[in-house]
Amino acid sequence: MGEDLVSSSLGSFQYDPAPESRLTARLRPNYGLFIDGEFTNPMSHDQFETLNPATEETLSSVAQASSTDVDRAVLSARRAYEKVWSKTTGAERSKYLFRIARLIQERSREFAIVETLDNGKPIRESRDVDIPLSAAHFFYYAGWADKLDHAGFGANPKPLGVAGQIIPWNFPLLMAAWKLAPALAAGNTCVLKPAETTPLSALLLAEILQQAELPAGVVNILTGDGSTGAALVDHGGVDKIAFTGSTDVGRLIQQRVASSRKRLTLELGGKGANIVFEDAPMDEMIEGVIDGIFFNQGHVCCAGSRLLVQESVADDVLRRLLRRVDQLRVGDPMDKNTDVGAINSSAQLARINKLTEYGEEEGATRYSSSCPLPDKGYWFAPTVFANVAQSHRIAREEIFGPVLSVLTFRTPEEAITKANNTNYGLACGVWSEKGSRTLWVANRLRAGVIWANTYNRFDPTSPFGGMRESGFGREGGRHGLEAYLNV
Numbered sequence: 001m002g003e004d005l006v007s008s009s010l011g012s013f014q015y016d017p018a019p020e021s022r023l024t025a026r027l028r029p030n031y032g033l034f035i036d037g038e039f040t041n042p043m044s045h046d047q048f049e050t051l052n053p054a055t056e057e058t059l060s061s062v063a064q065a066s067s068t069d070v071d072r073a074v075l076s077a078r079r080a081y082e083k084v085w086s087k088t089t090g091a092e093r094s095k096y097l098f099r100i101a102r103l104i105q106e107r108s109r110e111f112a113i114v115e116t117l118d119n120g121k122p123i124r125e126s127r128d129v130d131i132p133l134s135a136a137h138f139f140y141y142a143g144w145a146d147k148l149d150h151a152g153f154g155a156n157p158k159p160l161g162v163a164g165q166i167i168p169w170n171f172p173l174l175m176a177a178w179k180l181a182p183a184l185a186a187g188n189t190c191v192l193k194p195a196e197t198t199p200l201s202a203l204l205l206a207e208i209l210q211q212a213e214l215p216a217g218v219v220n221i222l223t224g225d226g227s228t229g230a231a232l233v234d235h236g237g238v239d240k241i242a243f244t245g246s247t248d249v250g251r252l253i254q255q256r257v258a259s260s261r262k263r264l265t266l267e268l269g270g271k272g273a274n275i276v277f278e279d280a281p282m283d284e285m286i287e288g289v290i291d292g293i294f295f296n297q298g299h300v301c302c303a304g305s306r307l308l309v310q311e312s313v314a315d316d317v318l319r320r321l322l323r324r325v326d327q328l329r330v331g332d333p334m335d336k337n338t339d340v341g342a343i344n345s346s347a348q349l350a351r352i353n354k355l356t357e358y359g360e361e362e363g364a365t366r367y368s369s370s371c372p373l374p375d376k377g378y379w380f381a382p383t384v385f386a387n388v389a390q391s392h393r394i395a396r397e398e399i400f401g402p403v404l405s406v407l408t409f410r411t412p413e414e415a416i417t418k419a420n421n422t423n424y425g426l427a428c429g430v431w432s433e434k435g436s437r438t439l440w441v442a443n444r445l446r447a448g449v450i451w452a453n454t455y456n457r458f459d460p461t462s463p464f465g466g467m468r469e470s471g472f473g474r475e476g477g478r479h480g481l482e483a484y485l486n487v
């Protein structure tokens with residue numbers, strides 16, 4: 001046994017770099033808009049660049065869609081709805097969804113690389129979570145397309161028509177899949193707008209739609225910023241808006257849609273609580289809490305960003321947590337050993353910096369990982385705040401970054417009061433050996449999703465969505481169909 005290995009303590013092993021190759025991702029230097037089954041130039045010829053947040057290098061240039069382009073896309077979706085898609089049988093629609101799912105699987109390596117380059121998330125996560133779950137979503141809804149009569153919405157439920165879908169940058173392909181798969185299964189046509197910092201995987205998906213020979217206009221993909229999203233929301237030819245993003249923009253969209261006949265579903269922010277009782281299975285819990293906040297750099301609307309830990313075990317839990325945080329490997333997202341990648345944009349990094357400064361000013365105790373950070377790109381060391389009070393901004397506002405706020409409680413009642421002391425209501429976790437206690441607590445938590453002895457577990461069969469300022473409507477499962485049916 002080598003000297004190094006003998007003298008090394010657990011956690012200090014060195015890893016050699018294990019970078020994924022970029023060669024599989026054949027990015028074009030520029031992309032047009034995907035309208036009516038073809039890539040076309042935007043009317044204005046405006047383009048903007050999309051960056052690799054880990055290196056700040058330009059990856060490609062994409063089109064900025066104007067309201068004229070939105071109009072073209074909505075008209076194409078309307079035509080496709082009336083002439084083709086609404087006349088297609090469920091079994092036929094199913095076939096297309098299966099094809100799309102299989103093609104995503106076939107090109108999964110390429111998708112994972114593109115997602116990691118454009119978003120900054122570790123390749124391990126895009127490879128093992130984002131891309132397989134995206135394919136799984138299409139597979140799942142392929143299964144529903146010819147069984148809508150049995151979905152619990154009465155006989156022969158009808159689609160809504162043209163769906164305008166606006167998605168965020170944290171899970172670019174997965175959010176596209178969450179939106180497109182149920183909409184198409186239910187018989188709608190779509191205009192999808194990816195986020196401005198992560199358009200590339202949606203454009204790769206457009207290539208797949210061509211490969212799958214999906215009829216022209218059934219899915220249109222418009223890249224652009226918030227103004228493109230706003231034009232889509234305001235367009236009179238859209239029957240439904242589905243939005244995932246920040247609570248502020250969600251609120252704005254709700255106001256704009258209020259005076260129209262459009263249907264709306266919103267999946268917004270969160271301030272999820274992970275509640276740890278003294279009898280929690282310690283090792284699993286630590287891993288779950290770490291995953292709950294540091295998965296995807298904490299760019300997760302349902303992130304477990306508040307840890308509520310029972311006072312009797314609080315010191316021990318904090319000690320173990322900090323040791324584990326220091327072991328997280330932060331750096332090159334393309335390295336297969338990386339745990340925490342780059343922050344998605346300089347704007348998001350600035351927001352995280354600002355909120356964590358408030359944390360210190362308001363008196364919480366900050367622990368940041370001592371990991372080295374790369375010189376170029378947008379980086380934030382995984383951070384834990386202890387001694388956090390409920391009034392602190394880091395306990396109330398969504399940081400959307402790798403920052404955990406730790407609070408304590410003594411009784412289950414106090415844990416519930418503190419967990420519910422938020423305007424949000426997306427997700428919570430409960431960690432306890434006792435099933436009866438977990439159920440008792442879960443029944444009193446005001447959140448759309450409650451995980452027991454696990455966190456951030458996703459499956460296409462399971463509905464996901466929020467209450468209060470986290471939005472309304474469900475995605476996934478049978479419930480996800482309801483958002484796209486006239487029921």
Ligand code: ADP
Nearest residue numbers: 166167168194195196225226229230245246249
């Ligand atoms: P974040 O703050 O996490 O970037 P946003 O809510 O700003 O989230 O963005 C989510 C999506 O909403 C993106 O695709 C963005 O371009 C779009 N968007 C931003 N502003 C508007 C708006 N006023 N109307 C419609 N869509 C918008």
